[in-house]
Amino acid sequence: MIRVQQAPFDAGAEMAALSEGRTDIGALVSFVGRVRDFNERPEVEGLTLEHYPGMTEAALGEIVAEAEARWSLQGVRLIHRVGHLTPGDPIVLVVVASAHRRAAFEACDFIMDYLKTRAPFWKKEHTASGHYWVAERHSDHQDAQRWEEKT
Amino acid sequence: MSLTHLNARGEAHMVDVADKRETRREAVASGRVIMRPETLALLAEGGLPKGDVLATARIAGIQAAKRTHELIPLCHALPLSKVVIDFQLDEATSCVEVSALCRLNGRTGVEMEALTAVSVACLTLYDMCKAVDKAMQIEAVRLESKSGGKSGDYRRGVTPPTPIVTGSGEPGVVALGEAAQGSLLRVKCLAELRERLNVSELEIPLEALPSADVAGLKAALEARDAGFALLKEARILCAINQVMGGDQTPLTEGDEVAFFPPVTGG
Numbered sequence: 001m002i003r004v005q006q007a008p009f010d011a012g013a014e015m016a017a018l019s020e021g022r023t024d025i026g027a028l029v030s031f032v033g034r035v036r037d038f039n040e041r042p043e044v045e046g047l048t049l050e051h052y053p054g055m056t057e058a059a060l061g062e063i064v065a066e067a068e069a070r071w072s073l074q075g076v077r078l079i080h081r082v083g084h085l086t087p088g089d090p091i092v093l094v095v096v097a098s099a100h101r102r103a104a105f106e107a108c109d110f111i112m113d114y115l116k117t118r119a120p121f122w123k124k125e126h127t128a129s130g131h132y133w134v135a136e137r138h139s140d141h142q143d144a145q146r147w148e149e150k151t
Numbered sequence: 152m153s154l155t156h157l158n159a160r161g162e163a164h165m166v167d168v169a170d171k172r173e174t175r176r177e178a179v180a181s182g183r184v185i186m187r188p189e190t191l192a193l194l195a196e197g198g199l200p201k202g203d204v205l206a207t208a209r210i211a212g213i214q215a216a217k218r219t220h221e222l223i224p225l226c227h228a229l230p231l232s233k234v235v236i237d238f239q240l241d242e243a244t245s246c247v248e249v250s251a252l253c254r255l256n257g258r259t260g261v262e263m264e265a266l267t268a269v270s271v272a273c274l275t276l277y278d279m280c281k282a283v284d285k286a287m288q289i290e291a292v293r294l295e296s297k298s299g300g301k302s303g304d305y306r307r308g309v310t311p312p313t314p315i316v317t318g319s320g321e322p323g324v325v326a327l328g329e330a331a332q333g334s335l336l337r338v339k340c341l342a343e344l345r346e347r348l349n350v351s352e353l354e355i356p357l358e359a360l361p362s363a364d365v366a367g368l369k370a371a372l373e374a375r376d377a378g379f380a381l382l383k384e385a386r387i388l389c390a391i392n393q394v395m396g397g398d399q400t401p402l403t404e405g406d407e408v409a410f411f412p413p414v415t416g417g
Contacts, residue, residue, distance in 0.1 A: 033417055049416065050342050052409060055393035080416060092417055112417060120390075121416025122342035128172065130303050133343035136413035 001076070002060045004051055006083040008090060015095050018075050025074045025097040029104040031112055037087035040135065043128040046086045052120040056080075063114040067096075070110065071103040078111065080121065110147050117144040156225050165225050171258035176299040178253050180265035182292035184276045185246040190284040194247070195240055201279045205238050208249075208275040212236035215271030216253050216264040226263050231255050234264070236272050249273055250295070260300050266292060334358065334404035336368065341411035344387065348378055357404055365389055366398035368408060382410055 003009075011032050019025050037044050064076050075097040085091060094111050098104040123134040158164045186194075194204050201207070213234045220228040232255045239248040251268035253261040273289045280287060296306045334357040340350045355375075360367035372379035381387065390409045391400050402408065 051416070052339075052341055052390070052393070052411070055390055055409070058393060116417040117414065119416050120341070120411065120414050122412065123415045124342070128301060130301070133346075133412065134415040136415055140417075 001078070002057060002064060003079045004053075004056055004060070004082055005079065006081060008081070009079045009093050011090070011093050011095070014077050014079065014093060018077050018095050018097050022074065022097070024099060026099045027101040027104040028095065028097050029101070029108045030093065030095045031108050032090050033092040033112070035085045035087045035089045035091060039125055040132070041125070041127045041129060044087060044125050045128065046084060046126045047134075048084050048124045048126070049080075049082045049091065050122045050124070051080075051082050056120045059119045060115065063111055063118060066114070067107045067111050071098065071107045073098045073103060073107055076107070076111070078115075080115070080119070082121070113140070113144040113147060116140045163225060165227070166259075168227060168258040171301070173256050173258055174299040175256050176254065176259070176261050176297075178260060178262040178265040178297040179250060179295040180262070180269045180293065181248065181250045181295050182269040182273050183241075183246045183248045183290050184273050184287055185244070185290060186280060186287045187284050188242070188245045190280055190287070191240060191242065191245050191247070193283060194280060199280055200282050204276060204279040207279055208238070208272045209236045211275035212249070212251055212268040212272030216251065216268035219264045219267040222267060223263050227259050229255055229257055229259065229261065229264060231261065231264060234268060236268060238272075246290075247276055249276070260297060260302075262294050262297050266294060336360075336402060336404075337407045338368070338372070339407065339409040341409055343412045344381075344410055347381065357402065360402070363402050364398065365391065365396060365400045365402065365408065368402060369398070386413055387411070388413065 011030055015028055015030055019028055035044070035047055060078055060080065064078055067073065067076065073096060077093065077095040079093040081089075081091050092112075092115070094108050094115075096104045096108040096111070098107070117140050125132060125134055155166050156163055193199050197203060213236060215222075216231060216234045220226045231253055233253070235252040237250045237252075241248055249269050249272045251265045251272065253264040253268065255261055269292055273292065277287050277289065294305070294307065296304070298304045335354045336357055338353050338355060340348050340352075345351050355368070355371060357363065359371045359374075361370050369379065369382045372382065388411055389396050389400075390411075391402065392407055393409070
């Protein structure tokens with residue numbers, strides 16, 4: 001299940017929903033990305049997340065499908081927020097369920113690496129000294145590259 | 152860009168500055184009073200009936216800066232640390248150039264104080280000279296520069312360097328001629344690109360493209376507006392009908408082409 005939404009999410013509720021009534025799930029790994037109060041500049045007061053409706057959901061779907069092709073997974077929940085967020089707010093949730101932990105850990109890591117480099121989202125940060133669009137990070141591409149080399 | 156003096160319902164309100172940090176704020180404003188050469192000569196030699204024109208106008212400007220909050224409804228009362236009013240007599244253009252500098256360490260800017268000081272100094276010049284010249288004109292009252300505060304530094308005529316500093320990102324639309332009949336392409340500019348180009352969405356006839364592909368679209372857009380040249384930057388990405396593409400991707404009638412910078416989600 002993939003959602004792009006403005007509203008906050010409840011990671012605990014999402015994990016519970018994914019595993020409810022299932023006894024074949026032996027591992028549940030979750031990742032929550034949050035707004036930091038420092039990034040390219042200190043004193044980040046908030047950020048605005050923009051997406052490309054339609055393409056963003058499709059891109060997230062492809063990333064999850066690829067994870068499901070690489071690992072044996074029992075379920076994935078991916079929620080990404082858009083709109084205005086302030087430091088401490090959760091931005092993104094990935095929950096991966098599988099029979100064994102290794103697949104769940106790796107698939108969760110993979111989904112975040114691909115999301116950061118392939119899903120059409122853009123962050124604009126608001127700081128005490130002005131607003132600016134966040135630049136892409138070389139390290140994110142290196143992180144995503146790791147999964148290319150393994151196959 | 153939003154107006155900070157209006158609240159969510161569009162009503163005027165005073166901005167709460169209690170939580171803003173104190174920074175050194177400075178603003179310089181200028182203006183001029185154009186007068187007949189004879190008036191300027193009288194002013195220069197102190198021959199005007201009301202006495203020392205410039206000294207009076209200087210005091211008036213300083214007083215006005217201190218009382219700006221009484222005149223401009225939503226301005227805060229500010230403990231200015233410095234106000235300097237300066238006059239230059241220009242015989243070539245037969246005018247008095249007035250400038251005002253205001254400074255303080257505080258939580259809100261001093262542009263309004265500098266502009267008020269210039270305005271009132273100009274008015275006082277008029278009052279002091281009107282007995283001999285009623286045709287004087289007050290002109291070009293404007294902010295020359297400001298520094299400090301959240302919105303950053305400003306200098307007239309100087310555009311800020313990168314990184315791109317913008318307001319809250321209202322989408323803008325640039326009309327590109329008449330909407331042609333028939334085969335249109337829909338073009339979207341997203342995120343930072345939308346703000347740099349001030350274009351959110353536009354339509355362009357397929358016939359305007361030198362070649363029916365993305366490279367052709369970029370050329371056609373650039374021919375309409377030189378600003379679109381930045382679509383050729385290597386970092387700018389492109390999706391055709393929401394699928395990533397490149398310069399060689401062919402385009403047909405009704406296609407949606409989106410241009411955007413590298414993604415930064417997560």
